[in-house]
Amino acid sequence: MVGGAFVTVLVDGKSMPRAAALQIPANQIARIEVMSNPPAEFASSAQAVINIITKKAQEEDKLGGSIAASIDTLDAHVISLSVSRGMKPWSFNGFLRTTRNEEPVRSQSEGVSGIGANRELESQLSQGHFTTLGTTASLRAIRTLSATDSLSWSSTFFTSEVDYSTQGIETRTRTNTQTILPVTTATKSPGSVQYHSVGFKSEQEDKYKFDIDLTFSNNLNKSGYQSRRGTQWFSNQERKQERTFEFETSFEKTFKEGRVLSLGMSYKDEDFELGFSDLGYAGPGVVQSNLFLAQQKDQAAYGSFQFKLGKFGFQPGLRVEETRINWSDGAGLLSGTTSYQRVLPSVFITHALGGPGTLKASYSQGTTPGSLVDLNPFRRAFGVDFALEGNPKLKPADRQTFELTHEFEKNGLSLITTAFYRDTKNEASYGSRLIDNNVVLATTINLGRSESTGLGSTLKGRFGKKLNYSLNWEVSKISFSDPFFASGFSRVEKSQSNGKASIDYKPTPKDQFVFSASFQSDSHRLGAVDEGYWENSIQYTRRLPNKVSLVITATDIGVETNRVNRSFGPDFSSQSLSANPSRALRISLSKTF
Secondary structure, three states: OOOOOOOEEOOOEEOOOHHHHHHOOHEEEEEEEEEEOOOOOOOOOOOEEEEEEEEOOOOOOOEEEEEEEEOOOOEEEEEEEEEEEEOEEEEEEEEEEEEEEEEEEEEEEEEEOOHHOOOOOEEEEEEEEEEEEEEEEEEEEEEEOOOEEEEEEEEEEEEEEEEEEEEEEEEEOOEEEEEEEEEEEEEEEEEEEEEEEEEEEEEOOEEOOOOOEEEEEEEEEEEEEEEEEOOOEEEEEEEEEEEEEEEEEEEEEOOOOEEEEEEEEEEEEEEEEEEEEOOOOOOOOOEEEEEEEEEEEEEEEEEEEEEEEOOEEEEEEEEEEEEEEEEEEOOOEEEEEEEEEEEEEEEEEEEEOOOOOEEEEEEEEEEEEEHHHHHHEEEEEEEEEEEEEOOOOOOOOEEEEEEEEEEEEEEOOOEEEEEEEEEEEEEEEEEEEHHHHHHHEEEEEOOOOEEEEEEEEEEEEEEEEOOEEEEEEEEEEEEOOOOOOOOOOOEEEEEEEEEEEEEEEEOOOOEEEEEEEEEEEEEEOOOEEEEEEEEEEEEEEEOOOOOOOEEEEEEEEEEEEEEOOOOOOOOOEEEEEEEEOOOEEEEEEEEEO
8 A cells, every 4th residue: 555654454443453453254344444645533653544344233132143164275274253142222243263374384595695705605495384373352342322322342352373483404605615504493473462442432423423432452472483503503582562551532523514523632651561582693602681661652632624615625634743752671771762742734635527536635744653672772683693683763754645546436437546655754774784603683774765656546347247347556666865875875766566456257146256366566675675476366155055155265376585685784795585385275164144
């Protein structure tokens, strides 16, 4: 979306941990709103918003829901149960979902790295397995107080465990010498998310809306990593926890002639803890134990007003934000504070073209503070040859975005075309340098400025009553002004493109075929990743008696990655090319009751 922007996932307009939000069953979703340049009511860090709108809880005194299960040739299993129950004045929605996926992994890579006469050709062939386990349980209750007022409560629990291991052979060739090393790696990462929300809502249709929400979330993730490369051995343990409390309130008043006033405020308090213990990239004799603590407080208020003048519609808005971040180490020997305030205007304009077309223009300002883990000043090792170090002096990125959209809809044909331009100051990226023991150290840094431009469109239509089609694509280019000149260029480029085409064919009321093909290509000359991704799939759905559906999906996926380490050191560089294709056949059964 709009050049790979930071995408925020919301549920009914409210924040929820992303891992939990993406587990909501499709049969509980009423619609999905997509905003590539969101208005003032959304946090300024959201360059784009996906808002999942859930169906209203069932009010009738009966039980409804569905049960579904799937299995595929990659040994992936999914079982889900979704229920709804009305018990006036109460209504309940809930779901339980378990997933298991064990996928074989085979990769092949080749590249070059080193300095001067020590420059080496590298190649590696490895195979292993990738296993994920996950369970999600969610329950939402709504208590109707009157014709306009209601109370809501929701809780979601999400647990996951990732297990990844590979074995391979690495060949390193230098002038007149060749070294063959056995390489093994193993990663295990269990995590859990708790999310609880209490809200009050008052709404009188076409007159006003009023919301108050209190939410609490706890995200805990542990990880263990081990690797052996020849005689070099490495081990790492890490624990990360994020506890968040959030208060949000909004008010919307509708006046005559379609004028709407929106006001709101929010408060967010996040406690962050990162602890890790390495047995070091220099060997098992080096031991480090570190603890990084951070607290971030965000306060915001916004206002916007919608009105019309002839064929034009306007929505000016203003958002005011204040952020304060305090951090320290576990012993209190190192500490720091970052604080900033922002006044962020926005304006949205629509113009009816007198036919089936509409023109939309928007401008907004935003701030991206970066993640708290990027402020961590301690050095963390992730293998015998790679380490990561945060930057406590990292500045938030400030951006302004212009967007122009043309929408055309007539006789079942819809065409939406969007062009955008984004100007960002203090853009953040990773730079790397070579330190002792031939270890590459990556550090988060601010760039001077980035400019992003792009163009994309979505086309939807149908042939007759049985065949629907859709096509979407986007191309974008980002130019970075780099004050460090570390890459040897004063301006470096990133370009990306993606697209997807699909055909939906229903030969009979009970049968449906969906054919789809998609691709994504990223090229980043700043020393990150050049990646190509493509996917083709065929899906067949058969509606069986007793509200049972059978779905068979065949998927072919290809991934090719070219990695280049951007270096601060003289003459050092590292480049590798790898590929990891996969294919799968999935069978799913679901029953609605």
